[in-house]
Amino acid sequence: MTAWHQLYSMNNQKERRPVSRATLRRIGGFARPHRRKLALFLVLSVVMAGLAVGSPLLAGRVVDAIFNSEPLDVVVVVALAIAGLALAEAGLGLLNRWLSAGLGEDLILDLRTAVFDHVQKMPVAFFMRTRTGALVSRLNNDVIGAQRAFTDTLSGVAGNIVTLALTLIAMIGISWQITLLALLLLPVFVLPARRMGTRIARLRREAADHNAAMGTQMTERFSAPGATLVKLFGRPAHESAEFARRARRVRDIGVRSAMTQSAFVTALTLVSALALALVYGLGGFYALRDQLAPGALVSMAMLLTRLYAPLTALASARVDVMSAVVSFERVFEVLDLEPLIKEKPGARAVPEGPVSVEFDDVRFAYPSADKVSLASLEEVATLDSRGGVEVLHGVSFRAEPGQMVALVGSSGAGKSTIAQLLPRLYDVDSGAVRLGGVDVRDLTADSLRDTLGMVTQDGHLFHDTIRANLLLARPEASEDDIWDALTRARLATLIESLPDGLDTVVGERGYRLSGGERQRLTIARLLLARPRVVILDEATAALDSTSEAAVQAALGEALEGRTAVVIAHRLSTIRAADLILVIEDGRVVERGTHADLLAAGGRYEELYRTQFDEPTVAAV
Numbered sequence: 001m002t003a004w005h006q007l008y009s010m011n012n013q014k015e016r017r018p019v020s021r022a023t024l025r026r027i028g029g030f031a032r033p034h035r036r037k038l039a040l041f042l043v044l045s046v047v048m049a050g051l052a053v054g055s056p057l058l059a060g061r062v063v064d065a066i067f068n069s070e071p072l073d074v075v076v077v078v079a080l081a082i083a084g085l086a087l088a089e090a091g092l093g094l095l096n097r098w099l100s101a102g103l104g105e106d107l108i109l110d111l112r113t114a115v116f117d118h119v120q121k122m123p124v125a126f127f128m129r130t131r132t133g134a135l136v137s138r139l140n141n142d143v144i145g146a147q148r149a150f151t152d153t154l155s156g157v158a159g160n161i162v163t164l165a166l167t168l169i170a171m172i173g174i175s176w177q178i179t180l181l182a183l184l185l186l187p188v189f190v191l192p193a194r195r196m197g198t199r200i201a202r203l204r205r206e207a208a209d210h211n212a213a214m215g216t217q218m219t220e221r222f223s224a225p226g227a228t229l230v231k232l233f234g235r236p237a238h239e240s241a242e243f244a245r246r247a248r249r250v251r252d253i254g255v256r257s258a259m260t261q262s263a264f265v266t267a268l269t270l271v272s273a274l275a276l277a278l279v280y281g282l283g284g285f286y287a288l289r290d291q292l293a294p295g296a297l298v299s300m301a302m303l304l305t306r307l308y309a310p311l312t313a314l315a316s317a318r319v320d321v322m323s324a325v326v327s328f329e330r331v332f333e334v335l336d337l338e339p340l341i342k343e344k345p346g347a348r349a350v351p352e353g354p355v356s357v358e359f360d361d362v363r364f365a366y367p368s369a370d371k372v373s374l375a376s377l378e379e380v381a382t383l384d385s386r387g388g389v390e391v392l393h394g395v396s397f398r399a400e401p402g403q404m405v406a407l408v409g410s411s412g413a414g415k416s417t418i419a420q421l422l423p424r425l426y427d428v429d430s431g432a433v434r435l436g437g438v439d440v441r442d443l444t445a446d447s448l449r450d451t452l453g454m455v456t457q458d459g460h461l462f463h464d465t466i467r468a469n470l471l472l473a474r475p476e477a478s479e480d481d482i483w484d485a486l487t488r489a490r491l492a493t494l495i496e497s498l499p500d501g502l503d504t505v506v507g508e509r510g511y512r513l514s515g516g517e518r519q520r521l522t523i524a525r526l527l528l529a530r531p532r533v534v535i536l537d538e539a540t541a542a543l544d545s546t547s548e549a550a551v552q553a554a555l556g557e558a559l560e561g562r563t564a565v566v567i568a569h570r571l572s573t574i575r576a577a578d579l580i581l582v583i584e585d586g587r588v589v590e591r592g593t594h595a596d597l598l599a600a601g602g603r604y605e606e607l608y609r610t611q612f613d614e615p616t617v618a619a620v
């Protein structure tokens, strides 16, 4: 209830907010690198606008030549001039379009790459909270929305202002009285145009939100795990109804904004037709009294039709500008998210050689939603008050270079959390995590990545070939390196038996690897990367004994000669560890070697007994 309230009022605030100067300046910033193209484009637009005023004047000249019985040559020359103008206009029009299309696509490119780069810098916490669909919609719909209005508006505004000015000058030159009268109808345009602009912008913003929500629903429900969940437990009818509700709203908005726009255009057309009647009436009256040449009347009428066209365009340019700004704002909103975890200026590389791992009185709470994400990107943020609760309460330990430290303890004790602090997926709140004696916050992201290798509980594979998934860890690895890693991970035989071998596509929609195979593939990836420090977060899923033996052997290879932090659910894995820590409720409650801890007869001994009395139950 309150969440809805907050969301609702937030949307409302956004609607009322006027287009800010800062936003405009920022849009200008995106245009700056293309200023030469932009200048050429504007100059061309102005020239074209000038040409547009030429032909009505020339047409009037022809009429006058007829009335004054001038020689045929004059008419022919003027007609040729009109043809020349038309040709020039067509040629320049194409050139202009080429420029504006180029500018628009450049803008899309710049915005897209900026958003992608920025989002990639966001910490893991951001992706845990943010709905992928909403994010993708920012990258697609909004970026394109920004571009469309940007180019359409630019060409429109620049050219039309000039056309308007030149046309007015020409008209006043012919008859200021008629011009004045024709312009009296002008306010009828401008006033509703402002209203209409705001209204259409509001409709478009709402449609964008609904589109993003539908995108989210689709990406979430149509992923293999999501679809499975809906089939097993979900309410498909409810899902469909929800989707249809949104889709219908988008349809209604589409119809409404189309009608709003066309009502407006129709009104404008009508007003300009009325003004035309006025020109013919009044101009005819003057012409009959010989106070106006017939040619001037023709020029005047033609100019008038050209006057209202740019007016219409300028009036709807407002709408375009508004919706462009909306799109830009939605994109900027993402760009403005400050990544919580950033490389320090002057960060250093991890010291050479074998490195130690040290946790020094580490306290940590998962960041709360408002710190890591945008409410508009996640929808349910305000419902989730978790986060901010301390999960680790002063954890200290040290693994000397080449040593293996093992973490055991109940589910939810904080083991994975400890593991995630080492590669800086999160930063500690107090205390320090050190690698080779250096605080990880003082290290460069690249060297951290090169030094650490992590196998997580739910090792993810990209939807790509086995080869590509492995090469992610070390792009320059040779074919031999790959097979070597696979052999050591006890996976070579399986992959050789696949018809496509290394080119078999795995991941979300690819070949299904079993839990154990998947785990060994992530271990192979680790072996290929040859990190100096290994972090293993063992999967909880119980494997059959052959699989388990294979994983065990692969793990043994991975740990050989490296500093390691191993989270083990199967205690057999860690009997050889140099130091075993028992973690409960975010604290180290026991520490020592396997033998020490068994002898001490505490929590570890209890865990160990449970596991070996009931070997089929996955130990926690």
Ligand SMILES: Nc1ncnc2c1ncn2[C@@H]1O[C@H](COP(=O)(O)OP(=O)(O)OP(=O)(O)O)[C@@H](O)[C@H]1O
Residues within 6 Å of the ligand: 128, 366, 386, 387, 391, 409, 410, 411, 412, 413, 414, 415, 416, 417, 418, 457, 620
């Ligand atoms: N992204 C997150 N945001 C907020 N709280 C989290 C997040 N991830 C984990 N927690 C909480 O932190 C605590 C420790 O979780 P952690 O994943 O470290 O446990 P674990 O010891 O690895 O458990 P398991 O053995 O089941 O893997 C739990 O209470 C969990 O609910």
Ligand SMILES: [Mg+2]
Residues within 6 Å of the ligand: 415, 416, 417, 457, 537
């Ligand atoms: Mg865990």
